[in-house]
Amino acid sequence: MNDSIKHMMQEIGQRARQASRAMASASSEQKDQALLRIAQLVRQQAQEIEQVNQLDVERAKANSQDAAFIDRLTMSPKAIESMALGLEQIVSLEDPIGKTTAFQKQASGIEIAQMRVPLGVIGIIYESRPNVTIDAAALCLKSGNAVILRGGSEAISSNTLLAKIIQEGLVAANLPQDAVQVVSTTDRSAVGEMITMTQYIDVIVPRGGKSLIARLMAEARVPMIKHLDGICHTYIDAEADVAMAIKVCDNAKTQRYAPCNAMETLLVNQAIAPTVLPALCKIYQDKGVELRVDCLTRQILESAGCKGLVEASEEDWHTEYLAPILSIKTVADMEEAIKHIEQYGSKHTDAIITNNHAQADRFLREVDSASVMVNTSTRFADGFEYGLGAEIGISNDKLHARGPVGLDGLTSLKYIVMGHGEIRT
Secondary structure (H helix, E strand, O other): OOHHHHHHHHHHHHHHHHHHHHHHOOOHHHHHHHHHHHHHHHHHOHHHHHHHHHHHHHHHHHOOOOHHHHHHHOOOHHHHHHHHHHHHHHHHOOOOOOOEOOOEEOOOOOEEEEEEEEOOEEEEEEOOOOHHHHHHHHHHHHOOOEEEEEOOHHHHHHHHHHHHHHHHHHHHOOOOHHHEEEOOOOOOHHHHHHOOOOOOOOEEEEEOOHHHHHHHHHHOOOOEOOOOOOOEEEEEOOOOOHHHHHHHHHHHHHOOOOOOOOEEEEEEEOOOHHHHHHHHHHHHHHOOOEEEEOHHHHHHHHHOOOOOOEEOOHHHHOOOOOOOEEEEEEEOOHHHHHHHHHHHOOOOEEEEEOOOHHHHHHHHHHOOOOEEEEOOOHHHOOOOOOOOOOOOOEEOOOOOOOEEOOOHHHEEEEEEEEOOOOOOO
16 A cells, blocks of 8 residues: 555544544534534535535546446536535534433343443545545534545545535634544545554445455445445235326336435236226337336236336346336235345335225234335335435444434444442442
8 A cells, every 4th residue: 555645544544533532522512513604505506506515526438438428527506505405414413522312220230221322533534436535524523423435436525515615614613623634635545454453443435346345345444324325125916006007116226316315126916007008108118218127017017008028037136227118017915015025126125006095014024124114115215215315325234223323323222331439238
């Protein structure tokens, strides 16, 4: 590793650790003041943010990045306003730090409770989404943590400007600007150093593609909160409302193709398939979505006049497309749907469309995913939509956090013990 990169990362880590002590003791008022100032600056500098982001977008296009990548990278006026709204929503949330459970008196006389505390220093490694710079910094700030942000080289111009805005907001609230640091180099060796800095970083949150997360899983020594894939399913039950199913499944796939909560596989009960599939096929094909289907789905759709279908391979059921491609399978019943999700899913987000309460309840209990939904779009699996203000990521692990990770996921609990002179005998 380049010695200068190693030295730079060690310095960043030392400053973050020092800043984390100040953040742990910061008042709710200070943290909220910083967040509101950052939101104000985001709005005031929206035009500049858009212009700087355009430099990143043009560079990505020149490097022949695909449409999904460009979509994740682009900061539209709507996306910039969403960042400001997310900051304000985080301000409105209760500060988790210092919250204490009720004391429980033990036979010895001591009283035991638990207090919520920051994790300390959080490292975020992400690729093409510059909005993560704001979202992650805001959540770490509110939860009393310091954060080291290492964005992708493709968004370096956007991230640098956003980091400047964040640090201005911190200083305005008399908080250390080192509480939020953006790694300025695009050298990949900085990531290698960051994920082994156990003396400075308490947890790593990767936000990126499969190759990035696979690398970190192999090389990281710092614990991670992560998800590898977002292979999200929607199952249309035999007792689904057809109009609802069509509306929801259209949205789950086509509202945006790039996010990890977009539906990648549609499962349809054979009893309702001839009714619902032809209408969905037309909607998808009109929007340019390629349909990869099993044999039974092909028979149903071709008999209804649908053309241009692609035979689904075994690999398709394992694939997170992040693109206008959808796998469709017609299943005998919910038992087969759940087995398919168990075999091919990534434990991210899965949904059922049904009017049968018992079926819905069984799906909620038996599908082992971080988010399980009834009669709604998988696109709602998102920290902002869950009322978390934003999210630092989505975890399909079972420890330490699961699903969209908001404020509570960036904290831990410590035991506090109140005594009255008791001694152990």
